[in-house]
Amino acid sequence: MNYDKSKSGDIKMELEKNLASVKQRIERAAIVSHRRAAAITLVAVTKTVDTSVILEAQCLGVNDFGENRVQELDRKMVYLPEARWHMIGRLQTNKVKDIVGKVCLIHSLDRWNLAEEIDKRAKMLGIKAAALLQVNIAGEEQKAGIDVAEVESFLDAIGQLSNLKIHGLMTIAPAVGDPEETRPVFQELFQIRHNLSNKKFNNVDLHFLSMGMSQDYEVAIEEGANIIRVGSALFS
Numbered sequence: 001m002n003y004d005k006s007k008s009g010d011i012k013m014e015l016e017k018n019l020a021s022v023k024q025r026i027e028r029a030a031i032v033s034h035r036r037a038a039a040i041t042l043v044a045v046t047k048t049v050d051t052s053v054i055l056e057a058q059c060l061g062v063n064d065f066g067e068n069r070v071q072e073l074d075r076k077m078v079y080l081p082e083a084r085w086h087m088i089g090r091l092q093t094n095k096v097k098d099i100v101g102k103v104c105l106i107h108s109l110d111r112w113n114l115a116e117e118i119d120k121r122a123k124m125l126g127i128k129a130a131a132l133l134q135v136n137i138a139g140e141e142q143k144a145g146i147d148v149a150e151v152e153s154f155l156d157a158i159g160q161l162s163n164l165k166i167h168g169l170m171t172i173a174p175a176v177g178d179p180e181e182t183r184p185v186f187q188e189l190f191q192i193r194h195n196l197s198n199k200k201f202n203n204v205d206l207h208f209l210s211m212g213m214s215q216d217y218e219v220a221i222e223e224g225a226n227i228i229r230v231g232s233a234l235f236s
């Protein structure tokens with residue numbers, strides 16, 4: 001494809017418009033849930049997005065970016081070293097060494113051996129790695145995440161891993177036509193955190209709820225999300 005100045009101008013304008021619209025919707029949903037929009041982190045999901053466009057987003061004030069593949073993360077991080085990068089996709093144990101120490105948050109901790117591997121790598125680097133525990137609320141077979149019934153014992157066991165800290169919970173709602181249908185999923189994740197709030201775990205602080213994507217982030221915020229992961233609503 002030829003480089004076309006007018007086209008790149010279009011992309012910038014489009015992005016600016018999309019970002020303004022998403023921010024306005026975040027603002028509105030935050031009011032519904034009696035919170036400030038500033039307390040909600042927008043993670044711009046950049047899978048399939050060109051680095052030139054990601055740089056434009058950064059110029060517009062976005063500084064949190066999410067990728068679901070380690071290779072893409074590694075490649076894009078080089079262009080935006082100042083940005084905060086989030087790993088949001090299923091993480092293979094043998095790729096852990098490529099991202100620990102580089103990303104600010106791993107959203108997709110979904111099994112015990114992954115927790116051990118992250119802890120081991122963080123120990124080697126002399127740091128404490130930050131992750132969210134991914135929960136499979138809808139109980140869908142193909143979706144990653146631990147079962148709701150296992151959340152408490154998992155968090156209990158995290159106390160053994162001194163170089164890993166859990167900062168909250170994450171879930172992916174099933175893709176449905178009407179975002180209202182996802183509301184119970186978000187309500188349940190909020191409730192799980194609430195039920196655990198009077199329990200004491202080591203290396204665990206359940207401050208963050210990462211839930212909501214382009215189709216349902218407003219509903220997620222209304223139900224307590226303080227991190228949303230938005231791709232297509234910004235970049236297409």
Ligand SMILES: *Cc1c(COP(=O)(O)O)cnc(C)c1O
Binds near residue numbers: 047068172215232233
């Ligand atoms: C792709 C992806 C998103 C963003 O999805 P959009 O519908 O494009 O907003 C959010 N979370 C995860 C885990 C993803 O893989």
